[in-house]
Amino acid sequence: MKQLTHGSLFAGIGGFDLGFERAGIKTVWQVEIDPFCRKVLERHFPNAERFEDVRAVGVVNLKRVDIICGGFPCQDISNAGYKVGIAGKRSGLWSEMCRIISELRPQFAVVENVAALLGRGMGRVLGDLAEIGYDAEWETIPAAHVGLPHLRERIWILAYPYKQRLEAVASKAVLCSQTACRWNDGHTVAMGGAEVFRHSPHGGTLVAESVLVGNRNGVPDRVDRIRSLGNAVVPQIAEWIGGRIVEAATLNVGNRE
Numbered sequence: 001m002k003q004l005t006h007g008s009l010f011a012g013i014g015g016f017d018l019g020f021e022r023a024g025i026k027t028v029w030q031v032e033i034d035p036f037c038r039k040v041l042e043r044h045f046p047n048a049e050r051f052e053d054v055r056a057v058g059v060v061n062l063k064r065v066d067i068i069c070g071g072f073p074c075q076d077i078s079n080a081g082y083k084v085g086i087a088g089k090r091s092g093l094w095s096e097m098c099r100i101i102s103e104l105r106p107q108f109a110v111v112e113n114v115a116a117l118l119g120r121g122m123g124r125v126l127g128d129l130a131e132i133g134y135d136a137e138w139e140t141i142p143a144a145h146v147g148l149p150h151l152r153e154r155i156w157i158l159a160y161p162y163k164q165r166l167e168a169v170a171s172k173a174v175l176c177s178q179t180a181c182r183w184n185d186g187h188t189v190a191m192g193g194a195e196v197f198r199h200s201p202h203g204g205t206l207v208a209e210s211v212l213v214g215n216r217n218g219v220p221d222r223v224d225r226i227r228s229l230g231n232a233v234v235p236q237i238a239e240w241i242g243g244r245i246v247e248a249a250t251l252n253v254g255n256r257e
């Protein structure tokens with residue numbers, strides 16, 4: 001089977017891209033408006049094409065890929081943000097992501113956002129995907145599920161053309177709860193499923209610890225880096241989902257042969 005390819009919208013510093021490449025998926029293009037983030041992308045993904053504005057790209061200048069991914073802006077959705085919902089100026093860029101998916105018709109689309117999307121726009125996202133002919137599955141997956149020291153609950157949506165539904169996806173092998181992830185100290189928790197696991201391997205609830213340490217020099221130079229890290233997709237989760245997509249695509253090829 002040929003190597004799967006993907007394009008990254010709202011690419012940030014490449015969390016999706018890193019995870020997908022670890023899963024064996026090639027990054028073909030990236031769209032990111034922040035200059036600092038584009039410098040990071042250029043360094044780590046030198047062979048990918050880069051574009052600045054999702055409003056200025058589409059079928060006319062983006063190569064067709066197997067997967068389109070992206071974490072569209074959450075500022076209007078997040079509990080820490082404006083709380084005006086998906087119709088807000090920033091989070092409303094979801095409509096551009098949906099347009100690009102509709103124009104390029106990828107085999108899969110993977111969308112990430114804050115868990116608050118469930119109450120501030122999930123119906124809009126699913127409705128828009130259905131309108132362009134895509135089914136979807138979703139799961140709230142915290143960063144803690146892959147061994148990170150903070151909860152960071154995020155909603156992950158996997159969409160695919162409903163007329164081309166793959167056997168592995170139909171059996172929920174992509175975002176189902178049969179896989180387990182390990183904490184750094186070996187504690188195992190189930191990935192996915194209806195229950196959100198909030199317990200520390202040492203007992204009690206999970207407490208996030210800051211990794212920011214004091215430094216009297218260079219703080220201004222670190223602002224962009226810290227902000228970009230804070231906005232980034234967790235690569236380990238993207239890698240896990242990418243691996244399931246590769247498995248699904250491989251199974252589909254095998255079923256056709």
